[in-house]
Amino acid sequence: MKRAEEEQQTRARIVDAAEVLHAEVGPAHATISAIADRAGVTRATVYRHFPDDESLFLACSGQWLSRQRLPDxxxxxxxxxxxxxxxxxxxxxxxxxxxxxxxxxxxxxxxxxxxxxxxxxxxxxxxxxxxxxxxxxxxxxxxxxxxxxxxxxxxxxxxxxxxxxxxxxxxxxxxxxxxxxxxxxxxxxxxxxxx
Structure with a gap:
C-alpha cells in the first residue's frame, strides 16, 4: 500500500514538473532530463512512469486543463x-x-x-x-x-x-x-x- 502511494506521488511530481516546464520554457525545450531534475527523480524513473513523450504530454495536458475554467x-x-x-x-x-x-x-x-x-x-x-x-x-x-x-x-x-x-x-x-x-x-x- 505504501509503495503504491509513493509511486503515485512520484508520478504526480513528474507531471507537475512537466506542467511547470511546459509553461516556462515550452514543450520543445522541456527535456526529460529537465523534467526529472525538477521532479527530483532520475530519467529512468520518468520513463518508467511515462514510456514516451506523448504519454507524459497527455498527462500534463489533462492535468493543466482540469485546473482551468474552460470556456462554456x-x-x-x-x-x-x-x-x-x-x-x-x-x-x-x-x-x-x-x-x-x-x-x-x-x-x-x-x-x-x-x-x-x-x-x-x-x-x-x-x-x-x-x-x-x-x-x-x-x-x-x-x-x-x-x-x-x-x-x-x-x-x-x-x-x-x-x-x-x-x-x-x-x-x-x-x-x-x-x-x-x-x-x-x-x-x-x-x-x-x-x-
Missing part, C-alpha cells in the same frame, strides 16, 4: 441577440486566454512539439467556439463573417490586442464585436467578399 459555450446562448452571444463568448474566451496565457503561449509557439491528439483537440474546441458564435449571426454563411469570428477567437488576436496594444479584455471584446458587426453588414462587399 452552453452559457453563451442565454441571449436572443446574436451580438450579445458573441460578446458573452468572447468575454469567456478572453478570460480563459488571460488566465492560461503562459501555457497557451508556450504550447502554441511550440506546436510542432505537441502531440497531434492534443493539437486536434484544441482545434476542435476552437471550431466549436466559432460555430457557436456564428450560428445566429446575420450573414453567417459569408466568408468574411466566419473569418471575423475566427480571428476574434484566436489567442494571437487576444495577445496582440491585450498585451501588445494594452487593451483590457472588455475593450478587446468590444472591438472584435464591432469588427464582426461590420462584417455582417459588409458595406464593402464588392471589394472584400466577392463570393
Amino acid at each position: 459555450p452552453d452559457a453563451w446562448d442565454v441571449h436572443d441577440d446574436p451580438f450579445a452571444v458573441l460578446r458573452s463568448g468572447l468575454t469567456d474566451i478572453y478570460r480563459y486566454f488571460r488566465d492560461g496565457e503562459p501555457m497557451l503561449q508556450s504550447v502554441l509557439r511550440d506546436t510542432a512539439a505537441v502531440p497531434a491528439r492534443i493539437t486536434q483537440a484544441r482545434l476542435a474546441r476552437e471550431r466549436e467556439w466559432r460555430d457557436r458564435l456564428t450560428r445566429s449571426l446575420p450573414g453567417r454563411r459569408r466568408k468574411t463573417v466566419r473569418a471575423a469570428v475566427a480571428h476574434a477567437i484566436s489567442f494571437h488576436t487576444w495577445r496582440s490586442l491585450c498585451r501588445d496594444q494594452r487593451l483590457s479584455n472588455s475593450s478587446a471584446v468590444a472591438l472584435m464585436v464591432a469588427m464582426t458587426a461590420a462584417a455582417t453588414e459588409n458595406p464593402l462587399r464588392s471589394s472584400v467578399d466577392p463570393g
Whole structure:
C-alpha cells in the first residue's frame, strides 16, 4: 500500500514538473532530463512512469486543463441577440486566454512539439467556439463573417490586442464585436467578399 502511494506521488511530481516546464520554457525545450531534475527523480524513473513523450504530454495536458475554467459555450446562448452571444463568448474566451496565457503561449509557439491528439483537440474546441458564435449571426454563411469570428477567437488576436496594444479584455471584446458587426453588414462587399 505504501509503495503504491509513493509511486503515485512520484508520478504526480513528474507531471507537475512537466506542467511547470511546459509553461516556462515550452514543450520543445522541456527535456526529460529537465523534467526529472525538477521532479527530483532520475530519467529512468520518468520513463518508467511515462514510456514516451506523448504519454507524459497527455498527462500534463489533462492535468493543466482540469485546473482551468474552460470556456462554456452552453452559457453563451442565454441571449436572443446574436451580438450579445458573441460578446458573452468572447468575454469567456478572453478570460480563459488571460488566465492560461503562459501555457497557451508556450504550447502554441511550440506546436510542432505537441502531440497531434492534443493539437486536434484544441482545434476542435476552437471550431466549436466559432460555430457557436456564428450560428445566429446575420450573414453567417459569408466568408468574411466566419473569418471575423475566427480571428476574434484566436489567442494571437487576444495577445496582440491585450498585451501588445494594452487593451483590457472588455475593450478587446468590444472591438472584435464591432469588427464582426461590420462584417455582417459588409458595406464593402464588392471589394472584400466577392463570393
